[in-house]
Amino acid sequence: MFKEVSYEFHWESIYEYRQKFIDGFLMTIVISFFALILSLLIGVIFAYGQNSKLILLRFFSRFYIEIIRGTPLLVQILIFFYVFANNLGFDNRYIVGTVILALFSGAYVSEIIRAGIQSIDKGQYESAKSLGFTPFQAYRYIIFPQAYKRIIPPLTGQFASIIKDSSLLSIISISEFTMNAQEVNAYTYSTLESYIPLALGYLILTYPISFWAKRLEIKMKD
Secondary structure (H helix, E strand, C coil): CHHHCCCCCCHHHHHCCHHHHHHHHHHHHHHHHHHHHHHHHHHHHHHHHHCCCCHHHHHHHHHHHHHHHHCCHHHHHHHHHHHHHHHCCCCCHHHHHHHHHHHHHHHHHHHHHHHHHHCCCHHHHHHHHHCCCCHHHHHHHHHHHHHHHHHHHHHHHHHHHHHHHHHHHHHHCCCCHHHHHHHHHHHHCCHHHHHHHHHHHHHHHHHHHHHHHHHHHHHHHC
16 A cells, blocks of 8 residues: 555755754743743642642632643643733743643643652551651652652653643644644645655654663662
C-alpha cells in the first residue's frame, strides 16, 4: 500500500526557513518552562486549598479545578485572551498564553498532588502527631517524602503535556513551534517537510522528561 504512495520531498525549500523553526522551538521551550514552574506553584496552592478548613477556600479550589478540567484548553485560551485579557487591557499575548497554559495544567497538577497526599495511610498522620510533630513538620518529614514517590509518574506525564499543549497557543498568534511550522507550510506548500521536523522537535523536548523521571523512580526505589 505504501509503495503506491508517491511523494517527492523538497527539503531545500524548508532549509531556507530553518531559522523560523529554531525560533519557534526556542519559544516553545521558554513558554513551557515558565508554564511548568507556575503550574506547579498553582497546583500546590490549590491542593492545599482543597484540604483547607476554610469552606470558601475549599469551595473555590474545587470550583476552579472542575471548571478547568471540564472545558477544552482551546476554549479557555480564546475566552481568557479575547474576553478577560483584552478587557483588562493586557495585550502581551506571550505572558497571557503562558499564564493560561499554567492555569490549565495547574488544575491537573493540583489533583495529582492531592491524590498523592491522600494515598498516604492515616496511621502516618497519627504517628507524627503522637511524636509531637506540628502539622507542617508532619507533612515536611513524613507525608511529602512518601507522596513524592507516588506523584512523580503522573507529574511527568503532565509536564510533558504542557509542552505539547503549548501548540494550541498558535490560535492567538503566538509564534511558537507549531505556528511557525504552519507558516512555513503556507509559504512552501511542503506539508510533510514542515511537520516532520515539528514532530521530531516535540519528541526531543518530551523524551528527556520521561527519561529523567524513570531514572528518578529507580533511584528512589534503591
